[in-house]
Amino acid sequence: FCAIPGIRGRYRSRTVTSVVQEAEALLQRGIRELNLVSQDTTGYGRDWKDGTNLPGLIHQLGRLGGTFWIRLLYGYPTGVTDALLDAMAETPQVCHYLDVPIQHSHPDVLASMKRGGTVTSLGNMAFRIRRAMPDAAIRTTCLVGFPGETEEHVRHLEEFLRCAAFDHVGVFVYSPEEGTPAFSLGPGVDADEAEARRTRLLEVQRAVVDRKLEARIGTTGEVLLENPLDGGAQCWAARNRYQAPEVDGCVRVSGIKARKPAGQIVTVRYTVAAGYDLHAVGQ
Template identity: 30%
Template structure:
């Protein structure tokens, strides 16, 4: 193990990744070498940033902690620290059950880690980050917590009430990241559309995005994790007006059956959902919608599931993910409803809904053949440059593959491309001369 080297391991969502990037910058500022690679740890100290959202994520986090705890027992690691959502939620239990960990921190007090290492947190570097993404794009977290009361979700239990980051602070971070070479911003929050209500007493997402769009050097802005109830419709003219606001919206809808939506406490109806989608598509022509759906929620009978399938076929989402309901302790659903749908049935429904979407995605991709699009190049892989269009978010969406024989391209630069082929997952393009 290398002295003065710290390994940061980030699990879970991109919001955790942002926290890790701020921590890495602080640690480097006080003289540590820092790596961000769980598969090849080499330092004398490890920090695991955990996820506690659903069962699979919690299991992954616990397994990672145990793996590093064993390394510490075997003398391959000097100190082990744990932070993040799982630690926030189960701080006392984890401290008792895994004593090999030197200290557990919650979601928000990770700055104490610097003090416990005998160093001091530097407030002058508050907005600075060491990016773990390719240097041309970054995730930009504009709030913490959530005020929604979805019955199945443990996030408010873990992170607390919604807290917006002031507009000027967000813009300072944008300008800093632009100065570091960032051109593309993935705007993230647990729930984007509530932004501003706590500090400005009204929804301010549209105004914030407009200000970011007017910041020199910002090439693309992409919006993640919107909520359908009380959607801020003043955002739509901003998306339509500014070419650097990607025609892309990630809006988690979860279900369409009215009874399921009611029990989920989503505060939206089937009729309102259809109306919102049609309005978004009318106001922002060409927009690509990504959504997440849940199958197997308590009380989801065959009629409700058939309604969900019809919804997917009707709307033809450009991007869609789905997951099976899993009961989370402490949530409203866990206390009010029996988890009455067998695991096998949940998995069958999940496979069925995703098979429907795969056909839709393939058809939509095939329609793009012959289109001219703007792409950014993320990396080189084998014989291809790997890029994305404005309709593709990193890690989760299709990519655009360009043969290297088409000429030399620069990572992080934008190019005009023509789509020449498509498969179930990706597009293939050539660069326009």
């Protein structure tokens, strides 16, 4: 159903040395967050067939030392191995954050999507991640309206989201992409019904988010300052380790000197939850 792999071509992993060298150059310029992202980040090194893998890359980046963040974006459930989770837990610069699109939870839909391998790894994935990193934030995306999806399938996905309690969820409506195997399956679920299913899932997720953000009120943590906000009062837009750039919520921080340079990592105390965002004061 996804046209991107056909557009981008075969996986091609960069060498560990080239990634580490780029990371060093970015850190020397004052960058304080390194995002590792690809079509399948958890599959890094698979094409080399020499033992190169993501856990090894993480360890090499951690040896650079210093105060900065490493964030992993876009992996597959089948790639969330014990070795990866151990490397993340052992490397202090790594944000305890995983972006792992599941697309769906029901085995029938996943099989139709040609993601049958996801079924076996999906059931206890969230548990395994949080066992290795109790504070971990997990982002995922789901697809509704896929050809053949039934009401039973949607209820299964709703219950899965409640139980897995993901920190961030994006929900998309299926659209046929010419050239993909799914295109031959037909147009999918009626557009209005598919949109209604999307709304249902987002409502389930909103309840999860409200509970999780409320639990942060009164606690302290690190945030990365991004840019001063209008309105004075020494306010900054920031993100914590559990929020990826552009796709997750943010932290609105007050009590920070406007002349501080962007990219600084500071400690704040969370005071209010507002939608998908948090408000905090500098410490």
